Amino acid sequence: MSEDYRLYADLAAWWPLLSPPEEYADEAAVATSALDSADVDVREVLELGSGGGHNAVHLKRRFELTLVDLSPRMLEVSRRLNPECEHVEGDMRDLRLGRDFDAVFIHDALDYLLTEEDLAATVATAFAHCRPGGAAVFVPDHTTETFAESTEHGGSDDGDGRGARFLGWTWDPDPDDTWVRTDYVLLLREKDGNTEVVHETHTTGLFSRDVWHRLLTAAGFEPLVLTRRDGPDDAPRDLFIGHRPA
Incomplete structure (x- = not known):
């Protein structure tokens, strides 16, 4: 998992310079639109694998966020940027907070899930924290169908x-x-x-749309895949939305 890498451990303090928060504005706008597709009024959002909190810098303007990450060093970075947000150290594969949210968001921390078992466990975590009528939004960097070197x-x-x-x-x-x-x-x-x-x-990790669809359905979600291209020269990217039935 991501805690095994120096980039998220002793080098975490460099994250705001390597990947500045302002570069996340467009991605956060897409996520906001997807989160708002829930059948409930979305106010409380759980972000799993929140990293240095760079998506949260933008999402917190619209939502009340609880941020979860496995790396304590990355959480330190996020707390400096997002002191008004709740931060929790935890593993998105087995986290259970004992409360639910209007929506759950997982960005590219998903990429560090290398097996279907880990991906299924994370989807189950999202379902367990998503209240009826809510939605979970998953944004991996690649799927089998969209991957290119x-x-x-x-x-x-x-x-x-x-x-x-x-x-x-x-x-x-x-x-x-x-x-x-x-x-x-x-x-x-x-x-x-x-x-x-x-x-x-x-x-x-790299998984097909069929795997995503199967695991979302198995967890209890009604799945939807959206394929988007941010610019004419950008590769396509799949975004998955799981709606939890009301």
């Missing part, structure tokens, strides 16, 4: 000498299994000008 880069400076840049290369070593590989190279510059180069390999 890709590269990405980014990063920013803090205006006080610190800066971070990254290059990511995602590829599939074996198309017959349920995971893909992303190699990240991070270049981190401290305020005093010293730099560190970090290479880290992340293994992430």
